Every structure is written in structure tokens, then in C-alpha cells.
Amino acid sequence: MPILDSKMGKVRKNYSVEELKEAANLMRGLNLVSLCAAKSGHSGGTLSIMDITAALYLKVARHDPQDPFWDGRDRIIWSTGHKAPSLYLGLGMAGYFDVEEVVKLRKLWAPFQGHPHWPKLPGVEAYTGSLGQGLSIAVGIALAGRLDEKGYTVYALTGDGEHQEGQIWEAIMEAGDYKLDNLINIVDKNRLQIDGWVKDVMDIDPLAEKYKSFKWNVIEIDGHNIEEILKAIQEAKSFRGKPSVIIAHTVKGKGVDFMEDIAGWHGKAPNYEQMMSGLEQLGLKGNLDVERLLQKAADYQAQVDTKLAAKQPKFSRDYFWNLSPKMNVKMDPTRKGFGRALSERGDDERVVCLGADISGSITISQFYEDHPERRNRFLSMGIAEQSGTGVAAGLAKEGKITVFGTYGVFSAGRNLDQLRTTVCYGNFNVLIAGAHGGVSVGPDGATHQALEDLFQICGLPNMKVVVPCDSVETKKATEYLLFEIKGPKYIRYAREATPIVTREDTPFVFGKANVVRYGGEKENFIDAFETILASNYTSEGEDLTIVACGPEVPEAMRAAYILKEDFDIETRVVNIHTLKPLDEEAIIRAAIDTGVIVTAEEHQVGGFGNRISAVVCQSLDIYQKARVIMGMIGVKDRFGESGQPWELIKEFEVSGEHIAKLAKELYDKKKSLE
Numbered sequence: 231m232p233i234l235d236s237k238m239g240k241v242r243k244n245y246s247v248e249e250l251k252e253a254a255n256l257m258r259g260l261n262l263v264s265l266c267a268a269k270s271g272h273s274g275g276t277l278s279i280m281d282i283t284a285a286l287y288l289k290v291a292r293h294d295p296q297d298p299f300w301d302g303r304d305r306i307i308w309s310t311g312h313k314a315p316s317l318y319l320g321l322g323m324a325g326y327f328d329v330e331e332v333v334k335l336r337k338l339w340a341p342f343q344g345h346p347h348w349p350k351l352p353g354v355e356a357y358t359g360s361l362g363q364g365l366s367i368a369v370g371i372a373l374a375g376r377l378d379e380k381g382y383t384v385y386a387l388t389g390d391g392e393h394q395e396g397q398i399w400e401a402i403m404e405a406g407d408y409k410l411d412n413l414i415n416i417v418d419k420n421r422l423q424i425d426g427w428v429k430d431v432m433d434i435d436p437l438a439e440k441y442k443s444f445k446w447n448v449i450e451i452d453g454h455n456i457e458e459i460l461k462a463i464q465e466a467k468s469f470r471g472k473p474s475v476i477i478a479h480t481v482k483g484k485g486v487d488f489m490e491d492i493a494g495w496h497g498k499a500p501n502y503e504q505m506m507s508g509l510e511q512l513g514l515k516g517n518l519d520v521e522r523l524l525q526k527a528a529d530y531q532a533q534v535d536t537k538l539a540a541k542q543p544k545f546s547r548d549y550f551w552n553l554s555p556k557m558n559v560k561m562d563p564t565r566k567g568f569g570r571a572l573s574e575r576g577d578d579e580r581v582v583c584l585g586a587d588i589s590g591s592i593t594i595s596q597f598y599e600d601h602p603e604r605r606n607r608f609l610s611m612g613i614a615e616q617s618g619t620g621v622a623a624g625l626a627k628e629g630k631i632t633v634f635g636t637y638g639v640f641s642a643g644r645n646l647d648q649l650r651t652t653v654c655y656g657n658f659n660v661l662i663a664g665a666h667g668g669v670s671v672g673p674d675g676a677t678h679q680a681l682e683d684l685f686q687i688c689g690l691p692n693m694k695v696v697v698p699c700d701s702v703e704t705k706k707a708t709e710y711l712l713f714e715i716k717g718p719k720y721i722r723y724a725r726e727a728t729p730i731v732t733r734e735d736t737p738f739v740f741g742k743a744n745v746v747r748y749g750g751e752k753e754n755f756i757d758a759f760e761t762i763l764a765s766n767y768t769s770e771g772e773d774l775t776i777v778a779c780g781p782e783v784p785e786a787m788r789a790a791y792i793l794k795e796d797f798d799i800e801t802r803v804v805n806i807h808t809l810k811p812l813d814e815e816a817i818i819r820a821a822i823d824t825g826v827i828v829t830a831e832e833h834q835v836g837g838f839g840n841r842i843s844a845v846v847c848q849s850l851d852i853y854q855k856a857r858v859i860m861g862m863i864g865v866k867d868r869f870g871e872s873g874q875p876w877e878l879i880k881e882f883e884v885s886g887e888h889i890a891k892l893a894k895e896l897y898d899k900k901k902s903l904e
């Protein structure tokens with residue numbers, strides 16, 4: 231079926247097979263340019279699924295690009311959400327928008343988010359990116375179509391690694407049981423995932439036999455052969471009494487020789503030379519106006535830069551990181567501290583690490599990378615956060631010190647009931663790594679930015695929670711949690727490089743806060759501050775307090791620097807690295823001593839701040855001795871966005887400037903009421 235004009239009942243465009251092949255090739259080229267302009271994104275999987283995308287959007291699906299919500303349209307659910315660019319190119323080529331717009335991929339405020347966002351971009355049918363959820367949505371839509379006697383077909387696009395998610399099998403079971411013959415699942419079986427070959431990470435084969443036993447009609451094809459794709463979809467559409475799965479055998483990175491079958495190209499974008507080489511291989515060099523496309527992306531970025539700069543609170547000068555010759559900081563991602571600790575301390579035979587197919591990025595693979603003898607104690611679970619959490623508990627029950635980690639959204643949320651009932655209720659010795667906490671995860675966007683994990687995790691009885699402020703503190707915290715805390719424990723760390731503000735000899739006492747005081751500008755930012763264990767600190771009569779956790783501690787320190795230099799306001803920064811148990815005494819003393827508390831978290835506002843405010847409100851000491859005003863910095867009840875990490879820190883108003891602005895406002899209120 232060609233692309234339709236739903237109002238007139240006419241054909242808008244009917245692609246021939248040759249035209250489809252050409253379109254898929256062009257889409258591959260635009261994909262490379264867009265990823266290159268974004269400087270991040272998923273090359274391998276977008277290329278493996280491109281022929282299927284072209285066939286689906288340009289030939290097979292019934293849809294009307296001028297009327298994206300036409301009720302008679304086929305529904306296409308892009309469950310394999312990280313392959314969003316191919317979805318965008320399919321929509322663009324079909325005419326939903328100018329296809330060249332896709333060069334704004336992964337940029338702040340653009341509708342071309344790192345993972346699909348349906349209200350932002352007409353034609354997208356669902357938010358996806360948390361793997362394994364799309365097929366269930368497709369089952370629901372197919373059931374609705376049946377109930378309402380609508381004639382649409384529902385297509386789901388899934389990955390082979392994605393089939394490690396238990397939820398996929400629940401959906402497969404449901405579709406089989408309900409005999410949903412209006413549902414077609416197309417599996418991009420490129421045999422690779424992030425950590426390597428699917429068969430090595432967690433084998434899903436024999437896939438065809440599994441689907442058959444779940445009562446599905448199974449078709450297997452070469453996923454790069456347009457004729458086979460068209461024929462298979464036709465066959466699936468006319469098959470009655472069962473849902474159909476098309477297992478499309480594909481090559482990850484198809485069309486670009488240095489990307490083909492290479493796991494390292496999963497989540498990596500080509501640089502300019504690599505993109506040009508790719509375009510040459512696709513026969514597109516000279517046919518695509520690359521410079522104009524890149525300029526279009528750059529122009530959009532320039533607009534973002536201007537708008538964002540206008541939004542930032544202003545002070546006498548620009549205090550942002552590393553802009554002046556003074557106050558230099560070294561940056562290092564907090565996640566590196568986690569990996570270093572595992573690498574250095576992993577010799578203990580009790581330590582067992584569980585991987586969830588994101589091992590390099592969250593640094594859990596450091597456990598074995600330089601220590602091949604530990605390989606047998608690294609157990610790959612596949613993309614299966616729920617079962618992985620239960621397995622961690624089982625290992626812990628038998629005396630292991632188990633470490634399970636993935637993105638915080640999936641290690642604290644996807645498995646919340648498993649954490650609650652299996653890990654915490656049983657009080658098992660499991661260290662959960664909540665990686666990629668906060669908006670600074672960057673261009674992957676909302677689905678991958680853990681902004682609710684502290685709400686989820688801190689509410690669990692028996693759970694200990696640490697959110698370290700830099701990579702040095704992350705290493706100390708990881709070591710401490712591993713060997714000194716027996717029971718459930720959560721460590722939250724971030725993806726982006728953030729300032730190193732502590733040293734080897736900076737105090738780190740679990741459950742005890744540090745006070746950080748600004749003492750005047752220095753060549754290096756770290757030297758401008760003194761850090762003292764809060765219980766050893768004597769008040770210096772500061773004007774206000776900023777209580778922070780994680781990489782918001784460096785931002786709070788920068789706020790203290792701004793407040794002193796611009797307004798001569800003295801700030802007590804309190805680094806609460808341990809959220810559970812909380813150092814209540816440090817908070818109460820700060821409240822009594824200064825009367826102003828600003829909390830700062832890179833999280834939905836309140837996950838941290840509410841805990842601090844609960845301490846303040848319940849303190850009889852404060853009630854008797856002080857008047858306290860509080861304010862909170864955090865993400866204001868909204869989902870994340872794609873963008874560069876530091877752009878997002880500004881856009882979500884969690885920068886040092888935002889902290890300083892709020893602190894100054896509260897300080898002025900305090901002064902006006904004195």
C-alpha cells in the first residue's frame with residue numbers, strides 16, 4: 231500500500247522497488263550526517279534497520295503524512311527506541327516534515343530527541359527507549375483495534391538484544407493467546423548488542439522456535455532485501471488467526487564497512503572523516519550537500535546557544551567552569567571512580583558483578599578488564615534488569631558481595647518491586663549502581679536520565695544510599711559500601727565529566743556530612759575551598775547554607791564563590807554524600823547557625839530536598855532556637871530532554887548560577903525580616 235491522501239482517498243506516492251532501494255540508501259547517508267552533526271547516537275542499529283524502515287514508511291504502511299492522526303492509519307511502534315534516527319528519516323522521507331530537519335537530531339528543544347517522543351513529533355506513535363516496552367503497547371493497540379473493529383495493522387519494531395527483557399515475552403504470550411492477527415513484530419536480528427554478540431551476552435535463540443511455541447506465525451527473511459521485506463509483510467498481513475513475527479536477519483552497521491558487525495559502533499557517531507568515508511561507500515559523496523546540512527545543524531545550535539545564554543542568571547562576570555584564568559577545575563566523570571574501586575578491590579573472591587549490557591559505559595566492566603582471572607565472577611544477565619536484581623539477591627544469599635548496575639532509570643525503577651521485596655525485605659548484601667543519574671546524561675534524553683531514582687530508592691527500608699560528589703569520592707564510597715556495609719545499598723553516579731573537588735585526604739565518613747567553605751580565589755578551584763567533617767566544624771557565622779549531593783556539590787561550591795565575590799555573602803556548603811542514613815545533626819546545626827537553607831540536587835526537586843526539609847521541620851532544637859527559610863533547586867516536575875550535558879544543567883536550572891540566585895533571594899528575605 232502506498233502513502234495515502236486519507237481525505238481524498240488518493241495515492242500520494244507509490245514507490246517502486248528500485249526507488250525504495252535508493253531511498254534506503256539516501257536515508258543511510260542522511261543518518262550518517264545527522265549522527266555526525268549530533269556527535270553522538272547509534273550508528274550500528276540505525277543502519278541495520280534502514281531497509282525495513284524504508285519499506286515500512288514508504289511502501290507498506292497505510293498512513294497519511296499530512297494527517298498524522300488519521301484514524302485509519304496503521305500504527306508503527308518503534309520499540310527499539312535508540313534507533314530513533316531511522317524512524318525520523320522514515321517519517322521525513324514519507325513527507326511528515328522536511329527530511330533535512332533530522333540534522334537537528336539530539337539537540338536541545340528539537341523534536342528529534344535521542345529517543346522518540348511522540349507529542350513532539352507527529353507521526354511518532356509512542357515514547358520508547360526503555361527497551362522491551364513497545365511490544366506491549368503494540369499489543370494494547372491491536373486489542374483496541376479489534377474491540378473497535380478498526381482495520382489497521384499494528385507494526386512493532388524490536389531488537390534481538392531487546393528480547394532479553396522479560397516483558398517482551400509477556401507481550402509475546404499475550405499476543406499469541408489473543409490470536410492478534412492484526413499485529414506484526416519485525417525483529418532486527420543483527421546479532422549484536424552493546425556488550426558484544428547477543429549469543430554471548432545472553433542467548434535468545436532459537437528465536438523462531440520460541441515464537442512458534444508462543445503461538446505466533448513466523449517468517450524469516452534477509453532484512454536487507456527489499457523484495458523479501460515487502461513479500462514477508464504482505465504474507466504476515468494476510469495471515470489469519472495468529473500474530474506474525476518477521477525475523478529479519480540483518481548486519482549491524484550495514485553499508486559502511488568499518489561499522490559492519492562491530493559492537494563498538496553501537497552507540498557511537500561518525501566523525502567528519504568517517505562520515506565522508508561512509509558516504510563514499512554508499513555512493514552518495516557529491517550527491518548530498520553535506521556542508522549545507524552541517525551548516526543547518528550549526529545554525530540551529532547557534533540559536534540554542536543564544537536562547538540559553540539569555541536565560542542564565544547574570545552576575546558581575548561569567549563564573550562558569552574554566553572560563554577565567556583563575557579557579558581552574560579538572561573534570562572527571564563520577565562513574566570512573568566506581569570502575570576504579572571495582573578494579574582495585576575486586577580481588578576479594580566474594581565480589582561478583584552482574585552486567586546488564588551497558589558494562590563499559592557504567593564502568594562495571596573495570597572489575598575484570600585488567601584482571602582476566604576475575605572474568606568468571608562477572609556474570610552477564612543481558613538486558614534483564616528485573617531478573618538481574620533477583621539473581622543478585624540469590625548470589626548474596628549464598629554469601630557473595632553482589633554488584634548489579636545499569637542506568638539509574640533501569641536499576642532503581644524498572645526493578646523497583648524486585649528491589650523492594652527480594653533485595654530489601656530480605657536485607658541482602660547487594661550493591662546497586664544507579665549510573666547516569668541526572669539530566670547531564672545528555673543527548674540520550676528523557677528516557678535515559680534518572681531523575682526519580684532517589685524517590686524510589688530512599689523509600690525502601692534497609693536500603694543505604696550514597697550520592698558522591700566527584701570521582702574521588704565515588705571511589706571511596708564504592709569501596710566503603712562494598713566491604714563495610716552488609717545489606718542493600720545504592721550508589722548514584724553520573725555520566726558526564728564533572729569537577730574534581732575532593733582529594734584522597736578529604737574526609738569521607740559514611741553517614742557523616744562534610745562542610746565546605748570558600749576562602750578566596752585561587753589558581754585552582756579545589757584550593758579555594760576547605761573541607762571539614764561537619765562534626766568537627768565550628769560555625770564561622772555564615773549568612774546561609776547550601777546543602778547538596780552528587781555533582782550539585784561542585785555547583786553549590788561555585789554558588790558560594792559567586793555569592794562571596796559579588797555580594798560578600800558567606801556560605802556554608804554541606805556535602806551530604808550519604809542520603810540514608812542522613813547526618814541530621816549537620817543539617818540542624820546549619821539551619822540554626824545560618825537560618826537559610828537551599829538544597830541542590832540533579833533530580834526531580836524534593837527527592838533530596840524533601841528529606842532535608844523533613845529534618846528541619848521535625849527538629850525541636852530548631853523550633854526553639856531559630857527561624858529557618860528554605861528553598862530547593864532541582865528539576866521542576868518535568869521530564870528530561872536531549873541536549874549537551876552542560877546545556878541541560880542550565881536548561882533545567884540546576885547550575886551554580888541558579889543556586890546562587892535563589893540563595894541570594896532567600897538571604898535578602900531573611901535580612902528584610904531581621
Ligand SMILES: Cc1ncc(C[n+]2csc(CCOP(=O)(O)OP(=O)(O)O)c2C)c(N)n1
Binds near residue numbers: 362
Ligand atoms: C530497559 C533498558 N535497559 C538498557 C538499555 C540500554 N540499551 C540501549 S540499546 C541497548 C542494546 C540493545 O540491543 P538490541 O536490541 O540488539 O539493539 P541493536 O543491537 O540492534 O542496536 C541497551 C542495553 C535500554 N535502553 N533500556
